[in-house]
Amino acid sequence: MSKENPGRILIVGGGTAGWMAAISLAHAWGKLGAEITLLESDAIGIIGVGEGSTPKMRRFFAKLGIPDQEWMPHCNGTYKCGIRFPNWSTRPGYESYYHPFFSASDDPYIRAFYQNLVLRQRNLDAHALPDTYFVSNYLAKNARAPLPDGGVDYIADYAYHFDARLIGDFLKTRSLAMGVKHLVDTVTRVEQAENGDIAAVQTEAHGRVEADFFIDCTGFASVLICKALQVPFVSYKDYLFNDRAVAMPTPHADPAVLRSETTSTALKYGWAWKIPLTNRVGNGYVYSSDYLDEAAAEQELRSHLKLTGDNQPEARHLKMRVGRLEQAWARNCLAIGLAQGFIEPLEATALMIVQDTVENFIEQYQRGGWSAQYQEPFNAKVNLIFDSVRDYVYMHYKLNSRQDTPYWVAARENPHISDSVREILEVWDKGGDLLDEINRQSARMSYSPTSWFCIMAGMGRFPRKPPRKPRRDQPVIDPAGPKQSCLKMMEHFPDHRAAVDAMRMAHA
Numbered sequence: 491m492s493k494e495n496p497g498r499i500l501i502v503g504g505g506t507a508g509w510m511a512a513i514s515l516a517h518a519w520g521k522l523g524a525e526i527t528l529l530e531s532d533a534i535g536i537i538g539v540g541e542g543s544t545p546k547m548r549r550f551f552a553k554l555g556i557p558d559q560e561w562m563p564h565c566n567g568t569y570k571c572g573i574r575f576p577n578w579s580t581r582p583g584y585e586s587y588y589h590p591f592f593s594a595s596d597d598p599y600i601r602a603f604y605q606n607l608v609l610r611q612r613n614l615d616a617h618a619l620p621d622t623y624f625v626s627n628y629l630a631k632n633a634r635a636p637l638p639d640g641g642v643d644y645i646a647d648y649a650y651h652f653d654a655r656l657i658g659d660f661l662k663t664r665s666l667a668m669g670v671k672h673l674v675d676t677v678t679r680v681e682q683a684e685n686g687d688i689a690a691v692q693t694e695a696h697g698r699v700e701a702d703f704f705i706d707c708t709g710f711a712s713v714l715i716c717k718a719l720q721v722p723f724v725s726y727k728d729y730l731f732n733d734r735a736v737a738m739p740t741p742h743a744d745p746a747v748l749r750s751e752t753t754s755t756a757l758k759y760g761w762a763w764k765i766p767l768t769n770r771v772g773n774g775y776v777y778s779s780d781y782l783d784e785a786a787a788e789q790e791l792r793s794h795l796k797l798t799g800d801n802q803p804e805a806r807h808l809k810m811r812v813g814r815l816e817q818a819w820a821r822n823c824l825a826i827g828l829a830q831g832f833i834e835p836l837e838a839t840a841l842m843i844v845q846d847t848v849e850n851f852i853e854q855y856q857r858g859g860w861s862a863q864y865q866e867p868f869n870a871k872v873n874l875i876f877d878s879v880r881d882y883v884y885m886h887y888k889l890n891s892r893q894d895t896p897y898w899v900a901a902r903e904n905p906h907i908s909d910s911v912r913e914i915l916e917v918w919d920k921g922g923d924l925l926d927e928i929n930r931q932s933a934r935m936s937y938s939p940t941s942w943f944c945i946m947a948g949m950g951r952f953p954r955k956p957p958r959k960p961r962r963d964q965p966v967i968d969p970a971g972p973k974q975s976c977l978k979m980m981e982h983f984p985d986h987r988a989a990v991d992a993m994r995m996a997h998a
């Protein structure tokens with residue numbers, strides 16, 4: 491039965507997911523009379539990691555009408571032009587590659603990259619490392635901000651890095667100003683009605699809290715949707731081995747140089763992130779507990795970061811539940827964030843999925859007159875997003891060529907493979923048309939064809955035999971041309987440190 495407005499919505503959990511949901515719902519439904527409350531436990535706290543994003547985050551703030559200048563200085567925010575992947579491949583010339591954020595302005599370079607890549611895929615001698623063909627790579631390498639001056643007609647896409655705690659605080663302040671109510675308390679029991687819906691939650695201090703609809707943002711604990719409603723969890727463990735992380739911040743080696751990229755370096759049993767914020771660098775090692783224990787992981791990260799002496803940063807050890815719910819929306823409950831699922835942060839996609847889930851929910855719940863009418867297509871779509879991100883992350887492991895530990899060999903030889911990834915590899919290895927294949931699969935894809943080209947070429951998945959000289963009718967692009975054009979373009983972009991400092995000064 492359709493209702494006149496969404497009624498009372500209770501969000502349980504005040505991490506980044508909870509506050510992103512609160513502000514988005516207040517923006518969409520506040521004026522329609524929705525009563526939105528966020529309840530969070532100060533005894534449990536938030537996970538406090540999650541500092542990288544995708545360009546989708548730009549759309550999040552743009553929709554809310556919040557410019558970069560307003561929120562970034564509050565959150566020690568920096569710009570992110572893309573992700574660099576050193577040491578995943580051992581193939582000569584491909585020991586490191588860059589996955590850029592690109593925009594329509596990159597089209598001429600993408601065409602050049604594509605032309606060479608197709609020739610190289612057929613074992614002709616052509617330069618196919620993606621780094622060369624994207625302005626974004628030069629901006630990131632040379633610590634520039636992705637905001638061109640007026641002298642150039644070029645649009646650079648970008649994302650952000652930020653402090654995970656401060657972004658929650660910022661969104662909380664804004665949400666409260668938009669009418670969201672806030673309760674600090676711990677849920678001790680979830681009360682179900684006879685029909686199985688959630689009727690209320692019992693809390694320590696506020697007693698029984700009722701609502702018409704519940705949003706579970708309780709992190710990995712999944713208090714409402716898994717523990718109470720018993721929605722099954724689909725593990726990705728067979729595809730992605732990593733289930734632990736150790737995090738430790740460090741000061742900037744040189745505060746004047748602020749790189750505008752995330753670096754994801756492969757280590758012995760996983761990979762390490764490096765995320766530059768304005769005031770510090772976030773670091774962490776994501777690894778598999780089947781191959782490494784906490785102490786050894788911490789030691790390997792410290793040595794990767796070249797930390798010596800007495801004044802060492804403290805390490806935080808984290809467990810990760812990797813996979814997704816069978817249904818993110820069940821009965822009168824929607825799970826968002828870690829409660830809903832998680833894929834290791836190699837492509838920093840968790841908050842992108844939070845945003846996708848919230849936006850789709852707003853659309854479908856409203857379209858169905860605030861009923862469960864569109865619950866099934868909603869769940870199918872969210873599951874597809876999860877599985878397709880998993881496939882792209884999985885591909886990094888499948889394509890690795892490291893021999894140094896059994897972990898990397900097992901990841902490459904992993905017999906668990908989705909149909910989508912298997913079909914992509916078959917087409918590519920036969921020298922077939924990858925663009926055609928990605929377009930064929932587009933309904934179940936989260937990543938663009940260019941991202942797929944970048945990973946296949948960036949990891950050096952090319953024939954092993956020495957490349958042949960191209961014929962005259964197989965025109966190879968000289969990489970010096972795109973490189974010079976990109977470097978020239980780069981001159982129109984300001985120094986990253988200067989840009990974020992100026993933003994901070996303007997809002998001091």
Ligand SMILES: Cc1cc2nc3c(=O)[nH]c(=O)nc-3n(C[C@H](O)[C@H](O)[C@H](O)COP(=O)(O)OP(=O)(O)OC[C@H]3O[C@@H](n4cnc5c(N)ncnc54)[C@H](O)[C@@H]3O)c2cc1C
Pocket residue numbers: 502503504505506507508529530531532533534535536537538539540541542543654675676677678707708709710711713735774808809810826827828829835838839840841842
């Ligand atoms: C190692 C690691 C690295 C990551 N890196 C990235 C990244 O680079 N980019 C990215 O997008 N994401 C990343 N993520 C994911 C990101 O951290 C989360 O998606 C994000 O922080 C949202 O978390 P959350 O709000 O779902 O959960 P949490 O932050 O865990 O919040 C849970 C909330 O639920 C409340 N709660 C729990 N139980 C109860 C209860 N019984 N009663 C009341 N309240 C309760 C807690 O008080 C808290 O407020 C990373 C995650 C990990 C583990």
